[in-house]
Amino acid sequence: MDLRTLRYLVAVVDEGGMTQAARVLFVSQPSLSLAMRRLEDELGVRLFDRSGRGAVPTADGARLVGLARQVIAEADGARERVRQVTNLEVGRLVVATSTTLAVHPLTPLIAALRGRHPGLEVHVRDASTAAGALGMVRSGEAELGVVDVMPPDAGWGWCDLGAEEIVLVASPEFAAGLTEPVARARVAGLDLGVVPSDLDSASAAATAVASMAGRVRAQCAHRAMLWELVRDGTVATFVGRDTAKTVMPWASLRSLDPPLWRDAYLVWREQALSPAGVALVELARGRDELPSER
Incomplete structure (x- = not known):
């Protein structure tokens, strides 16, 4: 039958x-x-x-x-x-990343995906670290991840999302006595705030930030709290330039000398992606055509 x-x-x-x-x-x-x-x-x-x-x-x-x-x-x-x-009229896509990469470069990608396919449901999971995001993709908990390190072994697909400059972010009062750019050796003497998980990444940018964080006065698990402490002038912190311009428009930004950059990659397991996953990868590969988030 x-x-x-x-x-x-x-x-x-x-x-x-x-x-x-x-x-x-x-x-x-x-x-x-x-x-x-x-x-x-x-x-x-x-x-x-x-x-x-x-x-x-x-x-x-x-x-x-x-x-x-x-x-x-x-x-x-x-x-x-x-x-x-x-046909992407409906569907669900899960992406894992850390909050340091969620605003930039992931937000414009998700906005473009939803703009083209409004029936899609997108879930962005906070994995804290690159290792956490890779683990979620490997286990199938997420279909794709945005990380600041290359996949550690074979069997991965990936797309370069470009680099973002890491800058020192402070309140205008805190930054009043700082030059532009700020020598990395000078940063070690400043009162700084960090999100501990940011220092756990194996990326070159995280290693450089950890080496400069000589006087950590605030360790915050919640990034929004750290940003409020920066606004109050209690500490300065490190944030991607594009991210800072989006979520901290009141802040003063200082480049580092020598400058510091963080790479970002969209990653997935080399297997059949869902139609929604394929659509996000295609957007990432053509990201130069996306409208600016600012």
Whole structure:
């Protein structure tokens, strides 16, 4: 018994006979009659009372028709859902990253994806560190990740998202006595605030920041709290330039001497991506065409 045979069965009942159903189904009447005979043989019951004109279902036939309608409806619904997912009319995409990379470069990518495919549901998971994001992608908890290190082993696909300058961010009062740029050796003598997980990355940028953080006066698990401490002039911190311009427009920014840059990569396991995942990768590869988030 297959879905086509069930459709034949329902058509015979709805059209009131083999001849009429064959015409609707665009099959020959003998082929349709043979399919119904084979279905009866397979089930071991008579499905139609053939004593009169037409095809009147028996009690067993009527019960099977009811079940067939349910199966056909569910199959058609599943087919429609697959079509919608394939065409990005609906769908769900999970991306893992750290909050340091969420504002830039991920936000404009997600905004562009949702703008083109408003039916998509996007979940961005905070993985704290690059290792955490890679782990979530490896385990299947997330489909893609945004990280500041290259994937550590084979079996990964990746796309370069470019580099963002890491700058010293402070309140205008705190920054009043700082030159532009600020020598890295000078930073070690400043009161600084950090998010501890930012220093756990294996990236060159995180290693450089850790080497400059000589006087850490505030360690905050919550980034928003750290930014408020910076606003109050209690500490300075390190933030990507594009990120700082977006979320800390009140801040004074100082480049470092020598300058410090952080690379970002979109990564995924080398296997079949969902249509939504493919769409995000395509946007990332053509990110120069995206509108600026500022």
